[in-house]
Amino acid sequence: MSYPKVITKRMEDHPTDSHTIERYEATGGYVQAKAAVAKTRDELVETVKESGLLGRGGAAFSTGLKWSFLAPARPAYLVVNGDESEPGTFKDRQLLERDPHQMLEGVIITAIANEVHHAFVYIRGEYPKPARRLQDAVDEAYVKGYFGKGIFGSEYDLELTVHLGGGAYICGEETALINSLEGQRGEPRLKPPYFPAAKGLYMMPTIVNNVETMANIPHIFEMGVDAYRALGHGDDTGTFMTSLSGHVNKPGNYELPHGITWRELIYDVGGGVPGDRELKMWIPGGASAPWFNPDDHLDLPITKGDTGQAGSMLGSGAVVVMDDTTCVVRAAERVVRFFSHESCGQCTPCREGTTWLEMILRRIEDGQGRPIDADLLLDVSDNISVGLAWPPRQTTICPLGPSAVSPITSIMRHFNDEVMAHITEGACPLAKTEVHA
Amino acid sequence: MSIWSESTQSRAKEILAKYPEKRSAVMPLLYLAMAEDGWLTEEGMTEVAEWVGITPAQVQSVASFYTMFKRERTGKYLVSLCTSISCMLLGSDDVLAAIEDESGVPHGETDEEGLISVEHAECIGACGGAVACQVNYELIEGLTAEKGRELVRWLKKARPEAVNTDEMQELFGGQRSFEWALPSDVGAAGPFPAFEPYGTATKDPQ
Incomplete structure (x- = not known):
């Protein structure tokens, strides 16, 4: 193509x-x-x-x-x-x-x-x-x-x-x-x-x-x-650059027209998921964006409007693809850790909230999760971004804190069973994200 | 009296001339101070304060905000391995473990000799070439655990005066985010970014 x-x-x-x-x-x-x-x-x-x-x-x-x-x-x-x-x-x-x-x-x-x-x-x-x-x-x-x-x-x-x-x-x-x-x-x-x-x-x-x-x-x-x-599609004029990475056969930067679908991006442009494994989820617009999943979003056109209505954003154009061997808790922990590390520390909800989210996710992934932890993740998230809405409400000077909430809402909405299995089984059901060369 | 060499002082003057207000030169001058001493010493920060006309405490406040200003003794080679989401998905945690094991340096620390420091980095913008690694901010894309070990052995044995991204990519790299085109002929001789206007780039002897 x-x-x-x-x-x-x-x-x-x-x-x-x-x-x-x-x-x-x-x-x-x-x-x-x-x-x-x-x-x-x-x-x-x-x-x-x-x-x-x-x-x-x-x-x-x-x-x-x-x-x-x-x-x-x-x-x-x-x-x-x-x-x-x-x-x-x-x-x-x-x-x-x-x-x-x-x-x-x-x-x-x-x-x-x-x-x-x-x-x-x-x-x-x-x-x-x-x-x-x-x-x-x-x-x-x-x-x-x-x-x-x-x-x-x-x-x-x-x-x-x-x-x-x-x-x-x-x-x-x-x-x-x-x-x-x-x-x-x-x-x-x-x-x-x-x-x-x-x-x-x-x-x-x-x-x-x-x-x-x-x-x-x-x-x-x-x-x-x-x-x-x-060149564009309605209000999304010109082309756009996307950075494709994660579990795809052909990672890289691609200049694309707005309006193609996620299916076309991941399977045609990106060559699909390695080893013909199942697509589990993807981040549609950088670490701050709520995640998409194949059941709901694969045939959505890539435009600002369609992505926004579906509760996410095109953001920086970064698409991170995750296959079915990926543990959602581990993936969320890695994204939240980023925001925790990069918080400038001015605003309490962000400085404290991102740190707590990271620690709770880590103990869930390590099999030390407590039954209350799922609620606690949402509670802390709610303190950073009231109502867990999209676009996120802000209790902070800048959007960094609310960005850390995106992976939490993504996994709690779509993969609640997998999160809970970590807690009830006292271990990660996927053990560890498999390494693909 | 400046504690800096003549060439560093003339470099500092050139940097100051690039900005409408002196204070904007703080970060470039901090890199200059690192190139002078190998890492960011208290004396280096005090010197920057004098050049810019602010207090040493103000300079320290700025330096402490940014991860690239190393205020502790740092090895001649700073190995930074990305463990953010895209690299994690492609196995960065195993690569980091291999680098730590081969070097004997846990992340966040420096060996006794002052040769190698290891750190895990947040996303370094090479996600299409995961797993991504930098040595003195010179990039290697598509690093594996085995190639990570080879990299550490090479640093210990060859001890290059300066490291260069294109050379290391050839030796240890794999999948790239995109075709890089023409190689760069300069390198980094310490744990700071190699950029000619800051006087922090070294002509690669190889």
Whole structure:
């Protein structure tokens, strides 16, 4: 099955040199950035708004609308969020390594649209190679005069700084990222008043956009709004990147059209489950997303609306597939442990709640579970996110805490018998998740 | 008087020039301090405070927030094995056990010689190439328990000046998240990310 490629086309057509400026320019690169210099802010913002582009970092908020909210104070800043850390997600890494100029052209257009003269790309600290590749690309673009004083021979100045993080997932949250970039602890800020578009970096208006979002920008201008929208499915315009991992025969990043079904993704694109074992469940949009199961969700189309109505989200585009040898308690423990480890500790429900959820899951998995533990898991979860609803209610500054509740509700709703069997039998009924090479 | 070498000082000046406000340079300078001392010493943090114009306590507060700023003596090779969901599903716990066994270092600790530290990491963004491992943040994808043992033996025997992701992937790796294309020719000589503008990258002697 072949699908139209947009942001991964160059790396597919030119696998050995898609990251160089020579190849980028030979395939139409930087034409849109150059043209943007002569355009007005309104023109650029309107085009992106009409394109329907939704942010690809996880929140799926309209990019054009975000830009239109930028407060009038100046200087304004642009921060590209390359802190990709949601478990299961590795798409931005590929976009940075294999086609950095595509993203940089998006940065230039976005900067001009938002009257920004200093942009930052914040890359997670564990991505030194993508950062090196990006810095090489930035250096090439500076030499060409696409960054620096008077870009493309115009009067417009634009500086770009690549910044490495320090290994904290929470810095993917935009206000935490801003704190981190200011040289502070990466703790999320309260919204309001600290909406980045109003009070962001150095308390000035700031746009924070994801790497994949930036990579889409040049294409919107190159192919035009109508063609871009036509690539998508209703409100979900353009293509989307998914990172497929876990128990699938062909893990990897795939650029896909919205609207294909989960069955097509897992069985056609991903080649199905190894050893023809049964599909048990999958995480449809990164570790924060409630899980799907084959009985209810396999033939749902992959769109923001359908996924949301079914009680989950496309989030960061990470799909983690689990087969029938997977213990649900062990899988949930691993996801909850992540949030417990990454909690910044500001808010009690998250700091204490995620720690307790992790400990309770671990003792259930170890056969030390108590009859009350199933209720206790739900009770602690309810303290973090009242009512266990979707979308989750928040008792905390940011959504990290409520994200840890997703695996709990997923296993208690769909696999309650398996959880209870751990407690009544005093051991994991699947012993240990089998290892597949 | 700076405790840093001339080259590190000029690097620090270049880093400071990249930011509209000095304080934003704290994290890059902390990496610089680690490259200077091999890990993040109290003296290193005090030096960063002086460069940025904040107190040592403020620098320590920042450093303590992030897992990559190692405030305890850390081995020349920091082996970080991902044990998050995707890697766990593909057997990361067995790979970690093999690495701990072969190195004699339990996760979270460093050997007596100061050569190898082992830690389990949360998702390092290589899930399509599970099980994922990093040595000084240089990535190896598709690591198995047996290859994990070989990696540890190689670090102990070959003791490379700097480790490089492409070289280690060739030697020990398997399934990748995607085709990597052109190799990178620099490596990491200590437990910090190799990035040229921070002065933390070393030309790979191999």
